[in-house]
Amino acid sequence: MVKFLFPTLMLHIHADLTNYRLMTLITQSSGHRLMIAMINVHLTLKMAQWLDEQHLNPYMAQTPYLPHFVLLTCWLLPLMIISSQHHMATEPINRQRTYIMLLTSLQFFLILAFSATELIMFYLMFEATLLPTLMIITRWGNQAERLNAGMYFLFYTLASSLPLLVALLLLQNTTGTLSLLTLQYSNPLNLSTYADKLWWAGCLIAFLVKMPLYGAHLWLPKAHVEAPVAGSMILAAVLLKLGGYGMMRMILLVLEPLSKELSYPFIVFALWGVVMTGLICLRQTDLKSLIAYSSVSHMGLVVGGILVQTPWGFAGALILMIAHGLTSSALFCLANTNYERIHSRNILLARGLQMVLPLMTTWWFIASLANLALPPLPNLMGELMILTSLINWSPWTLALTGAGVLITASYSLYMFLMTQRGPLPTHLIALDPSHSREHLLMALHLLPLLLLIFKPHLIWGWVS
Amino acid sequence: MSPYILAILLFSLGLGTTITFSSTHWLLAWVGLEINTLAMLPLMAQNHHPRAVEAATKYFLIQASGAAVLLFAGVINAWLTGQWDIHQAAHPLPIAIITLALSLKLGLAPLHSWLPEVFQGLNLTTNLILATWQKLAPLALMLQIQPPHSSLLIFLGLMSTLGGGWGGLNQTQLRKILAYSSTAQLGWMILVVQFSPSLTTLAILVYVVTTSATFLTLKLNKATNINMLAISWAKAPALMALTPLVLLSLAGLPPMTGFMPKWLILQELSKQGLPATATITALTALLSLYYYLRLTYAMTLTMFPNNITSTPPWRLPSAQLTLPLAILALAAISLLPLTPAAMALVAL
Numbered sequence: 001m002v003k004f005l006f007p008t009l010m011l012h013i014h015a016d017l018t019n020y021r022l023m024t025l026i027t028q029s030s031g032h033r034l035m036i037a038m039i040n041v042h043l044t045l046k047m048a049q050w051l052d053e054q055h056l057n058p059y060m061a062q063t064p065y066l067p068h069f070v071l072l073t074c075w076l077l078p079l080m081i082i083s084s085q086h087h088m089a090t091e092p093i094n095r096q097r098t099y100i101m102l103l104t105s106l107q108f109f110l111i112l113a114f115s116a117t118e119l120i121m122f123y124l125m126f127e128a129t130l131l132p133t134l135m136i137i138t139r140w141g142n143q144a145e146r147l148n149a150g151m152y153f154l155f156y157t158l159a160s161s162l163p164l165l166v167a168l169l170l171l172q173n174t175t176g177t178l179s180l181l182t183l184q185y186s187n188p189l190n191l192s193t194y195a196d197k198l199w200w201a202g203c204l205i206a207f208l209v210k211m212p213l214y215g216a217h218l219w220l221p222k223a224h225v226e227a228p229v230a231g232s233m234i235l236a237a238v239l240l241k242l243g244g245y246g247m248m249r250m251i252l253l254v255l256e257p258l259s260k261e262l263s264y265p266f267i268v269f270a271l272w273g274v275v276m277t278g279l280i281c282l283r284q285t286d287l288k289s290l291i292a293y294s295s296v297s298h299m300g301l302v303v304g305g306i307l308v309q310t311p312w313g314f315a316g317a318l319i320l321m322i323a324h325g326l327t328s329s330a331l332f333c334l335a336n337t338n339y340e341r342i343h344s345r346n347i348l349l350a351r352g353l354q355m356v357l358p359l360m361t362t363w364w365f366i367a368s369l370a371n372l373a374l375p376p377l378p379n380l381m382g383e384l385m386i387l388t389s390l391i392n393w394s395p396w397t398l399a400l401t402g403a404g405v406l407i408t409a410s411y412s413l414y415m416f417l418m419t420q421r422g423p424l425p426t427h428l429i430a431l432d433p434s435h436s437r438e439h440l441l442m443a444l445h446l447l448p449l450l451l452l453i454f455k456p457h458l459i460w461g462w463v464s
Numbered sequence: 465m466s467p468y469i470l471a472i473l474l475f476s477l478g479l480g481t482t483i484t485f486s487s488t489h490w491l492l493a494w495v496g497l498e499i500n501t502l503a504m505l506p507l508m509a510q511n512h513h514p515r516a517v518e519a520a521t522k523y524f525l526i527q528a529s530g531a532a533v534l535l536f537a538g539v540i541n542a543w544l545t546g547q548w549d550i551h552q553a554a555h556p557l558p559i560a561i562i563t564l565a566l567s568l569k570l571g572l573a574p575l576h577s578w579l580p581e582v583f584q585g586l587n588l589t590t591n592l593i594l595a596t597w598q599k600l601a602p603l604a605l606m607l608q609i610q611p612p613h614s615s616l617l618i619f620l621g622l623m624s625t626l627g628g629g630w631g632g633l634n635q636t637q638l639r640k641i642l643a644y645s646s647t648a649q650l651g652w653m654i655l656v657v658q659f660s661p662s663l664t665t666l667a668i669l670v671y672v673v674t675t676s677a678t679f680l681t682l683k684l685n686k687a688t689n690i691n692m693l694a695i696s697w698a699k700a701p702a703l704m705a706l707t708p709l710v711l712l713s714l715a716g717l718p719p720m721t722g723f724m725p726k727w728l729i730l731q732e733l734s735k736q737g738l739p740a741t742a743t744i745t746a747l748t749a750l751l752s753l754y755y756y757l758r759l760t761y762a763m764t765l766t767m768f769p770n771n772i773t774s775t776p777p778w779r780l781p782s783a784q785l786t787l788p789l790a791i792l793a794l795a796a797i798s799l800l801p802l803t804p805a806a807m808a809l810v811a812l
Contacts, residue, residue: 098705109719124800128719131712138765147761154757155750158717162746165727169734169742195739202743 004074007036008108015100025093026085029100033078033107041071068318068459069114069238069245072325075448076237077107080230082441083333086340087140087228099140103230106132110238114245119168119178122249123161126206126242130157133239136231137223146226152219160209160216167202171254183253191258200258203250208266210243211299214273224292225345229336232288236295236328241321244299247306248314256309263307270303271390271400278407282414287335287345290415291328294371297408298324301401305386308393315460316385322459323378323449327370330445334364337438338419341431347415352424360434361420363442370449372412373405378452378459385460465510476503477597484601490538490548493605494531497569500601501527508582508590519585526578530569530602537561550608559609563616569602572620572654573627576647580631583643588688591639592679595646596672603653603668607661617658618741622748624651629751636690638682641755645714646675648752655745656729659736662810667725669810670799674714674722677792681707684784694762699779703789708760709797715756716749721799724806 011032018025080103088096106129113125130153138150172178175186191200209216220240224232251259277297284290298320305317335345337360342350354361373379383405390397452459480500487493501524508520541558542548553559564575571579583591628648632641653667681703682688685696697704713720718727726749733742799806 094701124718124723127717127723131709131717131719135765138761147766150761150765151754151757154753158750158753159747162749163743166730166734166739166742166746169731170739172731173735199739 003039004036004070004111005108007032007039008104008111011104011107012101015097015104025096025100026081026088030078030081033074033081037071037074037078068322069241070111072241072322073107073110073114073238075444076233076325076329077103079329079333079441079444080233082437082444083233083336084228084230085437087230102132102135103234106136106234110242113242117180119171119180119183119249122180122246123165123168126210126246127158127161129239129242130154133231133235136234137227140228140231141226142228143226145222149219149222149226153223156209156212156216156219157206161206163202164206167199170199171203175254180249180253188256189254197258197262200255200262203255204247204266207243207246207250208303210246211240211303212243212296213266213269213303214276214296214300215269217273217277217296220296221289221292224295224332225286225288229332229339232292232332232336233329236291236332237325240295240299241325244302244306244317244321247303248317251306251309259307259309263309267304267307267393267397270300270307271397271404272300273297274300274304274404275400275407278404278411281411282407284411285347287338287347287350287415287419288332289345290347290411291331291335294331294408294411295324295328297404298328301383301386301404304390304397304401308389310389310392312385312392313389316382316387316389318382319378319456319459320382320386323370323382323452326445326449327367327379330363330367330442330449331371333438333441333445334360334367337434342428347418349425350419350428352420352422352428354420355424356428356431357434359439360442363439363446364416364420366446366450367442368412368416370446371415372409376453377449378456381453381456381460465506469506473503473507476500477507477593479503481597481601481604485604488550490535490541490550490553493550494535494538497527497531497534497601500598501531504593504598507593508586511587513585515585516587519582522578522585523582526582527569530565533565533568534562537565550605551610553609560616562609563606563620566602566606567620567654570599570606570650570654571643571647572650573623573647576624576627576631579647580635580640580643583639584637586639588639588679588683591642592676592683595642595675595679599646599650599668603650603664606654606657607664614658617654618738621651621653621655622741622744624648624654625745625748626651626751629748629754632752632755635755638688638690638693638759641759642675642678645752645756646671648749649675649714652726652729652745655741656732660732663725663728663732666806666810667729669806670721670725673792673799674710674796677710677789677796678707678714680784680789680792681710684782684786684789690759690762693759694766697763703793704764706793706797708764710793711756711759711763712753713796715753717753719800720797721795724800724803728803728807 011029014032015025015029018028081100088099109125109128109132113122113129116122116125134150134154137153138146141149168178174189175183177183177186212220223235227235274297277293277300281290281293281297284293302317302320305313305320338350338353339345344350370377370379373383387401390401476499480496480498480503483496483499484493487496505520505524508523509517537558538548540561541553541555544555544558545553568575583594586594625648628644628646628651631647632644635641635644649671653664657664684703685693685699687693687696709720713722716722716726730742730746733745
């Protein structure tokens with residue numbers, strides 16, 4: 001743990017002491033972060049040998065599926081810095097430093113959240129990530145609506161997670177411990193009353209709002225649309241996964257006996273959300289909003305996969321979360337490259353870009369195909385496993401998930417065709433050519449995605 | 465004001481609170497509270513502004529009637545039980561009256577409506593004394609009495625967190641917002657006073673630190689409403705980057721110090737079998753969070769991306785010492801990891 005935490009903390013000092021030039025700052029900071037990520041990759045590969053066995057590994061005192069989230073965090077944070085270079089270029093140096101420090105503390109809190117072995121520590125860090133994210137959205141966003149978006153973000157999350165705190169404290173009173181390592185050995189809870197059902201809901205709803213579940217998702221598109229590119233990336237790629245990670249942890253450890261019946265309404269909402277948000281995507285003109293709603297739709301599948309509580313469901317959810325983390329982050333970066341050239345998020349204003357930025361079209365193509373889960377990408381593997389476990393749970397879910405898959409494919413293609421194909425509108429003159437920075441960014445997003453399918457063993461956690 | 469008189473007033477302010485702290489006799493406790501009030505009044509009215517005099521009058525009336533009711537209840541207690549000892553007050557009637565009298569003095573909802581009015585009339589230094597030191601004596605008495613009606617204290621606590629949150633929502637005056645914030649914070653302390661008095665001590669300690677940092681920041685910027693706060697980032701940019709954290713610490717957002725008492729209070733409440741109360745209290749904190757967040761927005765999060773073209777406010781060098789502010793702000797932001805040490809400090 002200290003191997004990542006210490007270098008991450010040092011990034012604060014680095015941002016403060018480094019040379020008075022943006023390029024130096026950004027290159028060094030992201031390079032440093034990538035090195036942290038590399039230590040992480042090394043450890044994860046090393047841990048692969050322990051993956052088959054369900055016991056704790058000696059590196060992080062954790063169950064097998066955790067390093068993925070830490071790795072995802074460490075991988076995406078340098079990419080966030082690279083992607084916001086254009087956004088930061090006009091700012092005074094002190095604000096650039098503050099911005100990088102903000103991202104550093106976000107990385108620090110996220111690593112601590114994913115590697116916490118106490119539930120209360122996890123809760124603290126879960127909440128602690130709110131603050132840097134809020135600042136990224138409201139301080140560094142562009143439009144005036146960002147203030148509303150920040151309010152929505154903070155209040156949705158807090159209103160659902162304060163009951164979680166009380167629920168955790170109650171759990172501590174009952175079992176005497178909140179340690180993730182020992183909690184599984186405590187006596188199974190005797191949950192039968194209405195109060196216990198409320199407690200169950202309290203434990204889960206915070207994560208469902210964070211995911212977000214359809215019905216409690218309104219904060220997400222707002223936050224995504226208003227946040228700068230780094231904010232959108234971290235929200236879609238890591239913060240939503242915090243919800244999924246928390247759900248897996250809570251369900252496996254303590255919620256087991258009640259979840260069988262009580263999760264019905266949530267599964268229904270999640271699957272209904274897959275279809276509904278997909279339909280919303282189909283009529284979307286705002287590029288970032290489209291990607292945000294597509295996140296909600298994918299997360300609906302993840303919620304379904306987790307809540308049916310089979311090993312396949314969990315593995316599928318895990319794979320889909322990792323794959324979606326890379327894909328949605330890549331899509332937000334691509335949307336941002338458009339935004340930096342056109343200065344609008346509107347799809348109708350930036351059409352036919354293949355003519356001017358042909359290499360970017362390749363990235364758009366791969367990212368769109370990943371979003372619609374084309375074989376052989378890991379997105380497909382995740383979706384298939386979730387679909388299979390859902391069908392096993394009830395064959396009727398096929399109607400919703402099948403429609404969902406179809407709609408996902410349609411809007412991903414709609415997004416790709418609208419932005420890239422067709423004639424170039426006449427108002428698009430004097431566009432910047434694509435920078436190698438942007439190509440590096442996209443390669444660092446999509447290469448891991450392509451490579452992961454060669455060793456899916458790394459990300460599927462339980463099934464072996 | 466002549467420094468001699470100021471010194472006498474400040475000493476009396478300390479003396480009154482100390483007498484109340486160290487008394488075991490109701491009469492002496494009352495004497496301490498009265499000395500405290502009387503020393504505070506000239507401090508409030510020292511700059512002869514009508515608004516300040518009005519605030520001092522209001523403060524006098526409220527505190528005097530609170531103290532009178534307290535004395536009255538002490539006498540009834542002596543009448544019913546035959547002794548004046550604070551610790552042995554066992555009869556439910558006088559204790560209920562005393563609880564209400566003390567909550568009037570503290571400004572707990574539903575007896576809090578005087579607090580914003582008084583705050584609004586005073587300057588920020590006096591407000592700081594009013595929000596911190598003046599709360600100590602009544603709270604010390606509250607800690608010592610044996611509460612008979614647990615539901616009364618829980619009612620007062622819930623009403624305060626709710627009323628303190630609700631009242632501040634539509635305010636643009638910083639002093640009023642901080643008055644409502646004080647009510648809400650005291651509500652948390654009162655909720656837990658019957659279960660764990662030492663936790664109340666910890667909570668008031670943290671509240672004093674965070675609210676002092678806030679008041680000193682406002683004083684440095686001479687800001688008394690949101691609009692003035694919004695243009696004061698030019699005066700002290702680094703401070704204005706830290707102040708949102710102090711405010712959110714006051715709101716009790718992890719990972720800042722302000723989360724520590726909230727966390728422990730919720731833990732104590734759930735340990736006492738009051739999870740519903742704990743949940744409702746936690747959710748009422750969101751109401752307060754809204755106005756702290758609005759201040760944060762006005763102060764830092766809506767800054768211009770580049771240099772502004774309008775005229776910035778006139779910057780006079782402030783004579784205020786910045787060291788206390790620096791220490792308090794740091795303590796208000798970063799003490800959460802020291803929670804175990806803090807718990808040991810108040811012997812939890």
